[in-house]
Amino acid sequence: MAKPTPNPGPRGGEIGILVYPNSQAAAVHGLTDLFCVANSVHHAQGGTSVGEIVVSHWKLSEVSGRIVRTYTTCSGRSQKLAAIILPPSIGVPETSNPSRERLCRWLKARHAQGTALCSVCAGAFLLAETGLLNERTATTHWSHAQELERRFPKIKIEIEKLLIDHGGVFTAGGVMAWIDLGLRWIQKLMSPTVMLAAARFFVVDPPRTDQRLYTAFSPNLLHGDAQILQLQHWIHSKYSEELTVAALARLAAIGERTFLRRFYRATGLKPSEYFQQVRVTKAQEALEFSLHTVEEITSMVGYHDISAFRQVFKKVVGLTPAEYRVRFGLGGKHRG
Structure with missing residues (x-):
């Protein structure tokens, strides 16, 4: 031995x-x-x-x-x-x-x-x-x-x-x-x-x-592409609506492939990733400073499936919405 x-x-x-x-x-x-x-x-x-x-x-x-x-x-x-x-x-x-x-x-x-x-x-x-x-x-x-x-x-x-x-x-x-x-x-x-x-x-x-x-989401707004910048402002104001590549491309009056290429070049993110970041940021604010339930916040930021929202939130933030509220919310146990 x-x-x-x-x-x-x-x-x-x-x-x-x-x-x-x-x-x-x-x-x-x-x-x-x-x-x-x-x-x-x-x-x-x-x-x-x-x-x-x-x-x-x-x-x-x-x-x-x-x-x-x-x-x-x-x-x-x-x-x-x-x-x-x-x-x-x-x-x-x-x-x-x-x-x-x-x-x-x-x-x-x-x-x-x-x-x-x-x-x-x-x-x-x-x-x-x-x-x-x-x-x-x-x-x-x-x-x-x-x-x-x-x-x-x-x-x-x-x-x-x-x-x-x-x-x-x-x-x-x-x-x-x-x-x-x-x-x-x-x-x-x-x-x-x-x-x-x-x-x-x-x-x-x-x-x-x-x-x-x-980590705070800080989108690039100084890239110089005026059409993409207008779309970014639109996303930030309409984040709870149904956002699709086709709809955004139509708003910019450019083809979808051109839109995808220019959006990524300007922001460093795919449109779907950008949507997620904006919505999760809004959800974080609501979890920190409001008394809305997780279910209510899910709907407020444009998600219909609470399970899918939890998965996206945890992927981006590292905690579930409930865990995030406990740690950072108004009545949280720990404000670290």
């Missing part, structure tokens, strides 16, 4: 946070605090310094042109970097420049040594510049998805995901997804017990994987 594999226990390690231009200070310091709380829990449970997480901040020096450590929670110890986190930035990052190219070379060198690279929200743009996301799936904040895809067409964007783990490369979606990423690393370098205790301390859920709940 084979002997059971011994539990190696918390292995700890150093996590570096790259403080690049316009990176979000709240995320940098929030991650630092999160890992420090995890260390406190670890020691309270009888752990030693061997299993703790050392946090360091890194920055491109304007004097030497090198990336240097500017802060560490444990200056007397030297650790191999287990991970480097690229926090969110304020706004969409600028395109590549000599400073960002130096950061990318440094990141690729660390990755070649076994350090995992992790981005949060718009930090994905800097990670994408390294080329390490090419031919991989990745996520970012839902509002940045189109721009990331435009700049880096070799990356497959899965915007519904909140956290994607490729082992040596991680991407996290929303601005606050640094919490989910940080908790994942606490679990990896310490233990699930420490991770759950840290989550309870910050009064947050354990790591999530889906950001559909927090």
Whole structure:
């Protein structure tokens, strides 16, 4: 009989946070605090310094042109970097420049040594510049998805995901997804017990994987096709009516095949997908701010089959209408 594999226990390690231009200070310091709380829990449970997480901040020096450590929670110890986190930035990052190219070379060198690279929200743009996301799936904040895809067409964007783990490369979606990423690393370098205790301390859920709940439909209205724009306005005002490709093509006085091609080119969505997004958005508003029943809302947004509506709603949002109301409605248990 084979002997059971011994539990190696918390292995700890150093996590570096790259403080690049316009990176979000709240995320940098929030991650630092999160890992420090995890260390406190670890020691309270009888752990030693061997299993703790050392946090360091890194920055491109304007004097030497090198990336240097500017802060560490444990200056007397030297650790191999287990991970480097690229926090969110304020706004969409600028395109590549000599400073960002130096950061990318440094990141690729660390990755070649076994350090995992992790981005949060718009930090994905800097990670994408390294080329390490090419031919991989990745996520970012839902509002940045189109721009990331435009700049880096070799990356497959899965915007519904909140956290994607490729082992040596991680991407996290929303601005606050640094919490989910940080908790994942606490679990990896310490233990699930420490991770759950840290989550309870910050009064947050354990790591999530889906950001559909927090995605708002934001249709492109600046594409320059006046006929398609008029149809979009019509859809938004007549969303509860029976909408067909044939009817919309007739309204635009163009052939159906031409209409389909131009609509997709302008909006990035098929008409059926666009209808669904508009109707689900209206349903979300009703579930959040009205006392109408799910059956009433189903009819209000243009569906006749409540079962079909539930399936569409869950596909787009990630929850059933009833679950969504419990979480986000006026009388919901949780407004997260």
